[in-house]
Amino acid sequence: MSLWLTLAVNSFALGGLLFLLSAGFSLIFGLMRIPNLMHGSFFMLGAYFGVTLLSQGVNFWLAALGSGLLTALLGGLIERFLLRRLEGQVLPQVLLTLGFAFIIGDVCLMIWTGDPWQPPTPAHLQGAVQVAGLFFPIYRLVILAVAVVIAVALWILVDWTRLGAMIRAGVDDPPIARVVGIRVSQLFTLVFSLGAALAAFAGVMGAPYLSVYPGLDFEMLPLALIVVILGGTGSLLGALVGSFIIGFLYNFGQAMFPDLAYVILFLPMLLVLVLRPQGLFGKVVA
């Protein structure tokens, strides 16, 4: 019984991390239609930034925020000066983001070497809480709580604020949005940076739990991809539900069929593609 509960808690924690990773991916891929193949690289780079900041004695939350800001800056620069010029051209966008993914991976290997890094869980988040005779590790619960808070914040941002309305307008009809005075290209840079920041933030949150190592980038990218295909592109609710489905499948699959755990992750994606191509919460695009 307690084994299943532990697995469930781990699943929620991983689901939370996956949401932070894929929320940005969903916005960039779903709303802006940019195939951002460096999203996993943002996650890994963010985690490495976090590891370095933490080793300098920076407070955990400051490290996570700082890493998010640094990665957002990098993402924003790439979007503003390179991706922007390739608007609407899928193949060049793929090459550019893939090229940066390879460069970032290699630079990380150069700076942080091939050894895995696992920063300790921050002191004030160590230990476990006891509920009804069962112990839950605090850190996992914190990841979940942070993910839920960010999910609500994003939902409010996109659906309820003026900025969100401007983003949606910019996505639906860029020329008209420009005509009514919305600076669409600035907004897109902002959204791209936000996505990069969320991925990096997730990387730091995940570091004490998953550790950081070379190749993490291309391990996380397909996960973000299946979450978004599963939930429906551009849907935050879809990303949230998709993340938890994948979180559960990963942990329970790992426990029950260790050889096939990785493959099982993709089964719901295949089912969705066959039965409901727009994703669980996606809109049908005409």
Add this chain to the structure above:
Amino acid sequence: MSAVARLITPRAAAIVVALLLLLTLPAWVGNPYYINIASQILFFAVFALALNVLVGYGGLVSLGHAGLFAMAGYTAALLLARGHGHLVADTAALAVTVVTAAVYALLSLRSTGIGFLMITLAIGQILWGIAYRWASLTNGDNGVNVASRPSPFGFSLAGADGFYYLCLVVFLVCVATMAVVVRSPFGASLRGTRDQERRMSALGYNVWLIRFYAFLLSGFWSGVAGLLFLYYNQFISPQIVALTTSAETLLMVISGGTATLLGPIVGAAIVVIMKNVVSAYIVRWNMVLGIIFILIISFMPEGLVPGSARLWAWLRHRWGAGKAQPAAKTGEDGA
């Protein structure tokens, strides 16, 4: 002009010279190390030509072709390891690869553009996951060894020369097939689905089916290239299933120029030579690969072969028209 002279166009002459050079290559290269590099170029060219069917002529960018390439290699290697003969293993490998390509197509052809790309990427990662994590089947990270190369009709492939000629024969058959397919009505309709999907549909063509057949063709030749890769190394490991392989092959297609026959071949030669040269001096191949990607899309987005053709036409135009003419914009048709 006589009839014979009319046959000797510059193009035909270039093809004959290239064929002669390829046929005599082991004689004038000599060193087995370089002959082996030539073999690598040939089988990667087959792989790039296979990918080009979708990327170039179909307008469908796949990032999962490493999975097809490796599917053939792994199937053959595992069958050989279980004691089956080369003929059985290779035939089964190609059959399995074509079936896998059909599954890829069924799932990914629900969308085009970015959706197609992401779905092929995801399926490719599934196959990577199987190769890497399903250790009881695939031997995981340790890979699978193949004891020996086959010797069809008593022709030994053990040495560098023999294997080179096998690659050359396969390569020439592949190029001939591609040339025929591209010029056939099927090739024309495939290009039609790329350029005018709705118009093709309205004309009564089954766009989905045309793309499906293109995927099978692409899958078959990817499998052939995968088999050559397996026999070349006599070893296969999950490394080859990784996204890097799909990306490198895409680089071959794009650096040379999509939707041309020569482009992927030139691209394969450039990438293989560069990879061997770069790897000899530094370990940073991935960074070099990334930088090349960015340079190509910045400066020669249409690829080296059409790009050079454009440059050549531009130079000739300048030279022929004298200095008075401003530089003409010739990039519209992209050769």
